[in-house]
Amino acid sequence: MDTLTGKKIGFIGGGRMGEGIFSGILKAGLIPPEDLYVADIVDQRLQELQEKYGLNPINSSTNEGIKQLIDQVDVVFLAVLPQVAPKLLPFINQCLDLERHYVFSIMGGVLTSTLEETLTQVSLVRIMPNTPMSVCAGCAGIVPGKNCKPEHKAMALEIFNQIGLGLLLPEPQIDPLTGISGCGPAFCGIMIQALADGGVYLGLSRADAIKIAAQTLVGTGKMVLEQGIHPEILKDNVCSPGGGTIGGTVSLERDGFRAACINAVINAVDRMNEVVK
Numbered sequence: 514m515d516t517l518t519g520k521k522i523g524f525i526g527g528g529r530m531g532e533g534i535f536s537g538i539l540k541a542g543l544i545p546p547e548d549l550y551v552a553d554i555v556d557q558r559l560q561e562l563q564e565k566y567g568l569n570p571i572n573s574s575t576n577e578g579i580k581q582l583i584d585q586v587d588v589v590f591l592a593v594l595p596q597v598a599p600k601l602l603p604f605i606n607q608c609l610d611l612e613r614h615y616v617f618s619i620m621g622g623v624l625t626s627t628l629e630e631t632l633t634q635v636s637l638v639r640i641m642p643n644t645p646m647s648v649c650a651g652c653a654g655i656v657p658g659k660n661c662k663p664e665h666k667a668m669a670l671e672i673f674n675q676i677g678l679g680l681l682l683p684e685p686q687i688d689p690l691t692g693i694s695g696c697g698p699a700f701c702g703i704m705i706q707a708l709a710d711g712g713v714y715l716g717l718s719r720a721d722a723i724k725i726a727a728q729t730l731v732g733t734g735k736m737v738l739e740q741g742i743h744p745e746i747l748k749d750n751v752c753s754p755g756g757g758t759i760g761g762t763v764s765l766e767r768d769g770f771r772a773a774c775i776n777a778v779i780n781a782v783d784r785m786n787e788v789v790k
């Protein structure tokens with residue numbers, strides 16, 4: 514299916530996550546850069562994005578820029594911080610043509626029902642992406658809104674399955690997904706750096722240690738996904754009796770590694786929900 518052939522895509526918010534998605538879309542060849550429009554309030558950021566990707570930049574520090582973007586595109590991605598949304602949504606709603614436009618919101622913690630209080634009629638999908646979309650290895654939770662047309666739900670799934678793994682989920686499951694995959698690249702980054710610190714302590718160069726740690730996370734994830742190996746068996750298969758890995762495992766358990774990971778997911782979701790309250 515040529516999901517996006519002939520479609521123009523617009524991002525309101527050209528920050529880190531917006532860039533993660535549109536760079537993945539461009540990398541996967543779903544649209545050419547001339548069909549991509551990005552609105553942001555910082556000219557320097559827009560210039561950087563235009564130089565890097567050849568996209569169409571629009572300054573949206575006034576509502577005129579938002580209107581200009583919406584007039585150009587079919588799909589409108591809402592990629593600003595949730596705190597910015599209440600100010601923007603009423604104007605966005607006025608600019609939408611219900612026959613032409615549909616909205617994909619990636620704003621953390623903002624429910625479809627909240628979006629629909631202002632975007633009352635448009636076909637919309639809530640998506641919770643993550644930054645690895647930029648290398649087409651993302652993970653996205655997808656929730657169609659109550660006015661979502663079937664073709665837009667199918668399109669969201671198709672796009673996000675081409676730049677990673679797209680999962681259609683009931684909305685209450687988006688919070689836990691966010692705690693793992695939305696926030697997870699930060700947690701995995703910390704783990705890569707911490708593993709690398711261990712390697713540096715033992716004499717590796719920082720660059721080699723980071724490469725080795727990152728490749729180990731990628732490879733381990735692939736074994737779980739591609740070979741269906743349960744994580745606990747994966748661990749058991751590496752722990753030789755009386756060997757080094759069980760020594761490291763005992764040390765991780767003593768230092769509360771599992772509890773730290775569990776609490777990171779739970780606290781991330783609690784904090785995100787405080788912001789949108």
Ligand SMILES: NC(=O)C1=CN([C@@H]2O[C@H](COP(=O)(O)OP(=O)(O)OC[C@H]3O[C@@H](n4cnc5c(N)ncnc54)[C@H](OP(=O)(O)O)[C@@H]3O)[C@@H](O)[C@H]2O)C=CC1
Nearest residue numbers: 526527528529530531552553554573592593594595620621
């Ligand atoms: N980062 C991530 O890993 C993930 C983020 N998300 C969600 O994605 C959304 C964006 O996050 P992220 O990209 O990290 O945030 P960023 O702060 O990096 O990006 C948001 C961008 O929107 C700009 N902006 C503010 N007001 C406007 C406006 N009126 N018109 C256009 N642009 C505007 C900001 O400019 P300025 O900085 O000058 O205010 C900034 O460049 C959030 O809702 C977040 O919850 C979801 C999943 C993962």
Ligand SMILES: O=C(O)[C@@H]1CCC=N1
Nearest residue numbers: 621622691695696785
């Ligand atoms: O930190 C945040 O709130 C956003 C949502 C998920 C990842 N980043």
